[in-house]
Amino acid sequence: MNTKMVCEKINISTKALRVYEEYELIIPKRSDNGYRCYSDENILRLREIMLLKEMGFSLKEIKNILDKNKADREEEKGKKVVSSLNFQMKVIENKIIELDNVKNTLKDSINSIINSKEKEEYTLYFEKINEMLEQNKVKRQQWIDRWGFDNWAKNYDSSVVSGNDELNIFQGYGDIMEKVKEVMMARSPQSILDIGCGTGSLCGELSGEIEVVGIDQSIEMLFIAKDRYPAFIGRVGNFLEEPYLTNHFDVVVSSYAFHHLKGEEKLRAIDNMCEYLKDNGRIVIADLMFLNKEKREKCRRDLINQGREDLWDIVEDEYYSDIEELKEYAELKGLKFYYDHMMNFTWMVVIER
Numbered sequence: 001m002n003t004k005m006v007c008e009k010i011n012i013s014t015k016a017l018r019v020y021e022e023y024e025l026i027i028p029k030r031s032d033n034g035y036r037c038y039s040d041e042n043i044l045r046l047r048e049i050m051l052l053k054e055m056g057f058s059l060k061e062i063k064n065i066l067d068k069n070k071a072d073r074e075e076e077k078g079k080k081v082v083s084s085l086n087f088q089m090k091v092i093e094n095k096i097i098e099l100d101n102v103k104n105t106l107k108d109s110i111n112s113i114i115n116s117k118e119k120e121e122y123t124l125y126f127e128k129i130n131e132m133l134e135q136n137k138v139k140r141q142q143w144i145d146r147w148g149f150d151n152w153a154k155n156y157d158s159s160v161v162s163g164n165d166e167l168n169i170f171q172g173y174g175d176i177m178e179k180v181k182e183v184m185m186a187r188s189p190q191s192i193l194d195i196g197c198g199t200g201s202l203c204g205e206l207s208g209e210i211e212v213v214g215i216d217q218s219i220e221m222l223f224i225a226k227d228r229y230p231a232f233i234g235r236v237g238n239f240l241e242e243p244y245l246t247n248h249f250d251v252v253v254s255s256y257a258f259h260h261l262k263g264e265e266k267l268r269a270i271d272n273m274c275e276y277l278k279d280n281g282r283i284v285i286a287d288l289m290f291l292n293k294e295k296r297e298k299c300r301r302d303l304i305n306q307g308r309e310d311l312w313d314i315v316e317d318e319y320y321s322d323i324e325e326l327k328e329y330a331e332l333k334g335l336k337f338y339y340d341h342m343m344n345f346t347w348m349v350v351i352e353r
């Protein structure tokens with residue numbers, strides 16, 4: 001496609017196109033006579049750039065975001081398009097979060113000024129808002145697949161089986177998955193939802209026999225799950241999104257994914273899982289957890305005494321659940337809560353109405 005065709009197709013000026021090229025946001029190939037020749041991939045890229053521009057990112061920030069998000073794939077066009085759309089969706093999701101943060105800071109400031117009896121120093125509020133804008137900028141650097149699941153997807157299955165991390169996080173992975181399946185299948189469910197399903201190892205093989213839906217925030221994980229299990233229904237999504245169905249699944253399960261949620265988020269995730277669940281359904285969560293604060297502290301001390309602060313830093317980089325806190329929350333909501341230790345940091349929690 002030449003310059004004129006591109007400009008018409010995506011409604012962009014030649015001047016803007018040249019600026020993006022100057023910043024190396026896109027680099028079109030040149031034909032023998034030196035004319036620019038834009039590929040379908042260049043067009044996808046341009047659509048991403050235009051969206052990011054629309055969302056208020058500077059060209060420098062766009063370059064940074066796009067470089068970090070570069071997919072290392074030589075795949076069919078359909079997958080590239082889905083990846084690009086998914087990326088654009090994430091940009092919007094994160095912009096909404098940023099705007100919400102600013103809105104809430106403004107609201108808090110307004111409420112505080114209305115209700116304060118003293119004469120206020122108003123510059124304080126502008127500083128607060130600036131601080132929030134700064135924090136947003138910092139977070140912006142972190143939101144792209146923080147734990148690198150898209151990049152991990154291709155060798156995820158072999159890496160969990162070999163389990164060669166120093167904390168032995170995935171030790172006994174195969175046996176644990178079998179035990180989770182037993183608990184999951186105990187009442188012969190006809191529909192299962194797996195959140196943070198990854199490559200579909202836990203439930204994929206059941207798809208075809210019963211309804212199996214997998215939700216994951218990583219599009220690359222979902223591609224692999226879908227290639228392995230064609231009847232598996234993959235949905236890009238998040239623990240924290242409002243459920244797209246309610247009172248529908250016999251089992252809602254999650255393995256090795258819950259520890260990516262912070263404390264409050266875990267509680268919201270449990271609420272959402274309950275909403276997905278039929279009245280007589282069952283939630284099963286297998287994940288990295290501590291029984292309580294004391295056990296967590298003991299683990300920290302043990303690792304530090306062994307001179308392995310580096311390993312404790314790895315634990316702290318994620319959010320291992322506190323089982324007793326989850327239990328208290330579930331029981332307050334009138335739910336039944338059972339738990340069982342599986343291996344090292346891995347526990348299984350079962351929640352029922």
Ligand SMILES: C[S@@+](CC[C@H](N)C(=O)[O-])C[C@H]1O[C@@H](n2cnc3c(N)ncnc32)[C@H](O)[C@@H]1O
Binds near residue numbers: 160215218239240255
């Ligand atoms: C360690 S893998 C576990 C995959 C699979 N459940 C298993 O047991 O092998 C964690 C998965 O959770 C997904 N994930 C992390 N945070 C998530 C979130 N907030 N919502 C949905 N999926 C999430 C990741 O993309 C990744 O596929």
